[in-house]
Ligand SMILES: Nc1ncnc2c1ncn2[C@@H]1O[C@H](COP(=O)(O)OP(=O)(O)O)[C@@H](O)[C@H]1O
C-alpha cells in the first residue's frame with residue numbers, strides 16, 4: 377500500500393509540512409485520539425482533498441493522515457492509526473471559532489495563516505451536508521444518499537461538544553452527521569448494521585439517510601468516513617435518565633423493561649437480516665479461551681484484579697465445560713458495545729439504539745463477527761450496576777429490579793430469557809467487568825471501584 381496518496385491532486389504540495397508541528401501538539405489532546413500515552417513522532421498523508429482553495433477568505437482541506445507513534449514493548453508492528461481531519465484555513469480566527477484553533481502556521485505553504493478544526497465552522501459543515509444532498513464526488517470522496525431520502529436545504533449546523541469517540545454535527549435539529557475520526561478500511565458496522573436494520577423495517581434505530589466514504593488509489597477497500605441520520609430531537613440518553621431517576625429515588629423498572637424489548641427487537645431484526653451461525657465445542661472453547669486471556673492480561677495490567685483472578689477463571693471454565701458436554705449456542709450480529717449511554721429515549725417514550733461501531737479498539741473483522749446476543753445483554757446489565765453505584769447511597773436493589781425487568785422485556789419479544797442460561801450470562805458479565813476494570817484504570821481511575829465491586833461479587837459467588 378502506498379504510504380502517501382493524494383486523491384484530489386489539487387492540494388498544495390507541502391501542506392503537511394505546514395501542519396505537522398501543530399498537529400503533533402493538537403491531535404493527542406483530542407478526546408477521540410486513540411493513541412494516548414505515546415508521543416506522535418510524525419505524520420504521513422494518506423489522502424488530501426481540497427474542498428475550498430486556501431487562497432480564498434476560507435480554505436478547506438479534507439485530510440486522512442496517519443499518525444506515527446513509537447510502539448509499546450512487545451506490540452505488533454503497526455503503521456500507525458489513520459485519522460480524518462477537516463482543516464479550515466483563515467487569515468485570522470473570529471472569536472466564536474477560538475475553541476476550534478489548531479494553531480498559527482509558521483512554516484510551509486500556509487505560513488502566516490491560522491488553521492482550525494473546521495467542523496466548528498458553519499460554512500464547511502454546510503458544505504458537507506450539501507455534498508451529501510447532491511451525491512457529490514470530490515476527488516476520492518464519495519457522498520452517498522439513500523434512495524428516496526431527501527435532505528432539505530437551509531438547515532443550520534452546530535457541532536456537538538459532548539465527549540465523544542468521534543465528532544458529530546447537528547443540522548437544524550433534523551439530522552446528525554457523525555464523522556468517524558480514527559478510520560479503517562472495510563465495511564463499518566456503524567453504517568452496515570443501521571442500514572440492514574432500516575431495510576428490515578426495524579424502528580428502534582435511526583435509519584442512515586446519507587454517508588461519506590473515501591476510495592483511495594491502490595486500495596481495494598473503501599473507508600467509511602461519516603454517517604448522516606435523523607436527529608432525535610429532545611431525546612435523553614439512558615445513562616442520564618437512569619441517574620435522574622436514581623436521584624429522585626424512582627424505580628427504573630418500566631424503562632428497563634422497554635429497553636429489554638428494544639434490544640430484543642434489534643437482535644431479532646439483525647438475525648433476520650444477516651447470517652447467524654451455530655457455535656459448537658471448538659468455537660465455544662475458543663471463546664472461553666479468549667475470555668481467560670483477557671482476564672490474564674487484565675490482571676497483569678491492573679494489580680487490584682490479581683487476588684480475584686483464580687475465582688474469576690471458573691466463570692470461563694464453566695462455559696468451556698458446558699461446550700464440552702455438547703451444548704451449542706447461536707451467534708449473530710449484535711450491537712457489540714451496548715450500555716445505557718447508547719440508548720436514546722424520545723420525548724414520546726420510545727427507545728432507540730445508536731452507535732453500532734462496536735468496541736473501537738478491536739479490529740474491524742473481529743467487530744463484525746457473529747456473537748452470542750447475550751454479550752449485549754451483559755453490557756446493559758453492567759450498566760444498571762454502574763448507575764446504581766453512582767447513586768448515594770448505593771442502590772443494589774434498584775439494579776436488581778432493572779436486571780429482572782430488562783431480562784423479562786427481552787424475553788417478551790425474543791422468546792428467550794437470558795437468565796435461563798446463567799453460565800453464559802455470567803461469563804459475559806465477568807468478561808465485561810474485567811474490560812471495565814482495565815478501561816477505568818486507564819481512563820478514569822476514580823471510577824475503578826465500580827467494576828471492582830462487581831468483580832468482588834462475582835469472585836465470591838459460585839454459580840454451581
Ligand atoms: N440520532 C440521534 N439523535 C439525537 N442525538 C444523537 C443521535 N445520534 C447520536 N446522538 C448523540 O450524539 C452522541 C454521540 O453519538 P455516538 O454515535 O455515540 O458517537 P460516538 O461514537 O462518537 O460516541 C450520543 O451520545 C447522543 O447523545
Ligand SMILES: O=P(O)(O)O[C@H]1O[C@H](CO)[C@@H](O[C@H]2O[C@H](CO)[C@@H](O)[C@H](O)[C@H]2O)[C@H](O)[C@H]1O
Nearest residue numbers: 541615713715716717755758759760762812815
Ligand atoms: O461510550 P464508549 O463507546 O466510548 O465506551 C467506553 O466508555 C464508556 C464510558 O463513557 C464505558 O462505559 C462504562 O461506563 C458507563 C458509565 O459512564 C456505563 O454505563 C457502562 O456500563 C460502563 O461499561 C465503556 O465501557 C467504554 O468502552
